[in-house]
Amino acid sequence: MARIPNLIAKSMTNHKLAEFAEKMSISDDQLSQLNEFRDVLIGNRDEFRKKFYQFFFDIPDAKTILEHVAKLDVLHNSWDYWFDSLFRTDIDAAYLEFIWGIGKRHMELNVEQRFTSLGFFLIRQFFREQIDEKIPPDKRGEISETIDKLLDLNLFVMTAAYIETTIHCDIEVIKGVEDKIRNPVTVIGGNIMRLKRDASRPDYEKVLFESLIEQNKKLERIMLDIKKYTQLFEEEPNWTTFPVKELINLVLEKLRKENGLENITIDINTAPGIPFVKGDKKQIENVFYAVLLNAAEAIDARDPYIRISTCQEKSALHNMEIEIFNTGTPPKKEDIDKLFSPFYSTKVMGTGFGLPFARLAVKKNYGKITLAPAPEKGTLVTITLPLPD
Numbered sequence: 001m002a003r004i005p006n007l008i009a010k011s012m013t014n015h016k017l018a019e020f021a022e023k024m025s026i027s028d029d030q031l032s033q034l035n036e037f038r039d040v041l042i043g044n045r046d047e048f049r050k051k052f053y054q055f056f057f058d059i060p061d062a063k064t065i066l067e068h069v070a071k072l073d074v075l076h077n078s079w080d081y082w083f084d085s086l087f088r089t090d091i092d093a094a095y096l097e098f099i100w101g102i103g104k105r106h107m108e109l110n111v112e113q114r115f116t117s118l119g120f121f122l123i124r125q126f127f128r129e130q131i132d133e134k135i136p137p138d139k140r141g142e143i144s145e146t147i148d149k150l151l152d153l154n155l156f157v158m159t160a161a162y163i164e165t166t167i168h169c170d171i172e173v174i175k176g177v178e179d180k181i182r183n184p185v186t187v188i189g190g191n192i193m194r195l196k197r198d199a200s201r202p203d204y205e206k207v208l209f210e211s212l213i214e215q216n217k218k219l220e221r222i223m224l225d226i227k228k229y230t231q232l233f234e235e236e237p238n239w240t241t242f243p244v245k246e247l248i249n250l251v252l253e254k255l256r257k258e259n260g261l262e263n264i265t266i267d268i269n270t271a272p273g274i275p276f277v278k279g280d281k282k283q284i285e286n287v288f289y290a291v292l293l294n295a296a297e298a299i300d301a302r303d304p305y306i307r308i309s310t311c312q313e314k315s316a317l318h319n320m321e322i323e324i325f326n327t328g329t330p331p332k333k334e335d336i337d338k339l340f341s342p343f344y345s346t347k348v349m350g351t352g353f354g355l356p357f358a359r360l361a362v363k364k365n366y367g368k369i370t371l372a373p374a375p376e377k378g379t380l381v382t383i384t385l386p387l388p389d
């Protein structure tokens with residue numbers, strides 16, 4: 001029996017997964033027998049990869065992922081590596097971790113599980129053809145069985161990883177709700193008790209009422225942000241093509257009207273020749289709003305400066321890269337992940353939804369967003385968005 005070490009249960013906090021893999025009982029003998037036919041079965045791998053790629057390229061949603069999210073060579077290498085790693089002599093924890101990582105990566109990049117399932121359908125078909133053509137008849141049954149078990153195991157682990165990563169994100173949000181609501185609710189509750197106790201002191205009451213109103217406003221804002229976030233979660237992007245510079249100017253105008261950019265010098269350098277991006281205009285407007293508001297709030301008051309620049313992404317020419325730099329204390333490396341988690345805020349009345357909202361919207365539009373300390377003492381947010389077809 002191939003070993004499934006306990007490590008897998010620990011690292012994935014999922015005993016069921018380890019048990020399932022154990023129950024599939026892929027024996028060492030079966031693995032070695034399959035390994036003998038490695039070269040024949042893998043012979044047409046490159047041809048299959050091309051067909052696989054083309055198949056998904058013909059599906060509009062999948063095409064957007066393939067064109068804009070992935071780097072072609074990275075993707076090809078990843079798929080080849082996975083293909084080769086099917087032929088092995090042992091199923092160990094590292095292998096299961098590797099498959100788990102694929103499900104997680106797919107989830108991060110919005111590669112829906114339905115595409116992966118469809119992919120496995122194609123892979124099974126490919127192996128069936130190869131076995132019929134190239135494996136001696138007396139060995140076909142066993143080789144088919146081993147391949148089927150291996151593909152089942154792969155699909156199962158990837159699906160489990162995809163689901164668990166999704167649930168983990170939801171749980172983080174729910175934990176955040178509890179955490180953020182606890183404070184205002186405690187303040188409101190405590191003040192009501194005090195008012196009840198001390199009803200005869202009107203001046204004292206005024207202070208308490210103001211505090212109650214303020215906390216209540218905070219709760220209202222949290223609820224509104226949760227609503228917007230969940231709406232965005234469910235909403236499908238309304239794809240259009242629009243000029244980035246105009247949208248940025250619109251957002252800057254809005255922020256100026258709200259007095260959010262007072263005294264700040266703003267430079268905009270857009271790359272000539274690539275004025276447009278593809279996406280949901282309203283969602284992207286909200287992204288720029290959240291990022292620019294964040295930049296303005298974090299700015300160094302002695303040197304209030306924001307620089308916005310665009311260029312073609314060097315590693316994936318189908319994307320535009322938009323950089324937003326602001327002066328101010330750069331974020332600590334260990335805080336960067338937290339900044340993208342809902343409810344994390346360093347501001348007293350902040351709900352902590354700006355950057356999580358931006359990240360979700362960018363992901364839905366097949367883009368990426370990163371935040372990093374800038375070399376010139378400040379913060380650099382980089383957003384990539386698909387260029388039009």
Ligand code: HEM
Pocket residue numbers: 056062065066069070071074075078079082101102105106109111115116117118119120
């Ligand atoms: C069905 C079987 C599939 C297998 C076995 C598979 C395997 C892999 C592997 C091994 C990686 C690298 C994971 C890592 O970096 O840790 C990966 C990444 C990725 N896969 Fe898949 N994949 C499958 C289906 C698909 C499909 C159908 C799509 C899209 C339509 C897709 C899109 C991607 C993308 C965009 C990445 C990220 C590449 C990057 O990091 O730039 N995959 N996949």
